[in-house]
Amino acid sequence: MNCIVIDDEATARMIISQLCSHVPSLNVLEEFPNAMQAIKYLNQKEVDLIFLDIHMPDFTGFDFIETLKNPPKIILTTSDPNFAIQAFEYDCIVDYLVKPITLERFQKAIDKAESKQNKPATTASNAEKVESTSGNDLYVNIDRRLIKIDIPSIYLVEAKGDYIQVKTEDKNYTVHSTLKKIEDKLPDSLFLKVHRSYIINIQKIIDIEDNSVLIKKDVIPVSRSNRPELMKRLNLL
């Protein structure tokens, strides 16, 4: 399989290429320190497999995947196991390697990629999504553990860069995910995105004033474009 390696860390690129050298069926064509250079390369050439770091500045591994019309097989490489659930939403991702990668674990990932070699890949848009919700529960991956959160207890979700903060009655959780991903998992009947950085549980609203809502002790801005939908959802007297 012809492959490329995308990682902003030279040490990581070197290790992955060394691991590839132990597998006769792998041929490393190029290494790239960022996703943009790889995109330019892939506009010219086809590859069978990409080793892709998720956590890169400016353009994450998931952003990169979204740019590919016909993605090849992808093996994610990361120092962060918290991305595992998100990874399973992409059919093109065949495995997920947590650094530092051992040869044994690497070989398993290659075996998976080879077993999928003849199957067409798809992106998240047409792939079957793995649900991480079950009834009233939402499972989030934190420090290699899947933590169960009772969905109705969530009163606020706030975007914070590459992370979201999920606030519940009892506890707050910082999760490596996006607002869009969690929005898809939360029931529309309870939750509403009121701002590009906030999703609220409308049952937990205390009061609304002009362009903000008070929810618990948090004052949350409401975008002008989201205000009509919020007002529509309220049982106004």
Place this chain on the structure above:
Amino acid sequence: MEQPNQTYINSLSGDDKAFKQKLIDVIKKEFPEEKQVYFDNYHAKNYKLAADNVHKLKHKISILGLEKGYEVAVAYENNLLEGSANQKDLFEAILTNITKYLEEI
């Protein structure tokens, strides 16, 4: 205190001494750069960026076999994301330890 080691590097290198030396050279080059970026961001109170830097440094910490150090880095990264510097001293002691180790090998 837990000490860095070359167990992982040796397992990766096997008998390939040239690769091992090249890898150590790359780590010696990258680590001080990544460490400096972390300090710059921390002192500028850019905690989110500092958390990204800690995230990247985690790989070097794990390559050098510092299992407890890795756990400290994970916790510190999460703390920085929440605007807290809890575990800063522990984390920076790990960086100092690695710096000394890389100077010796």
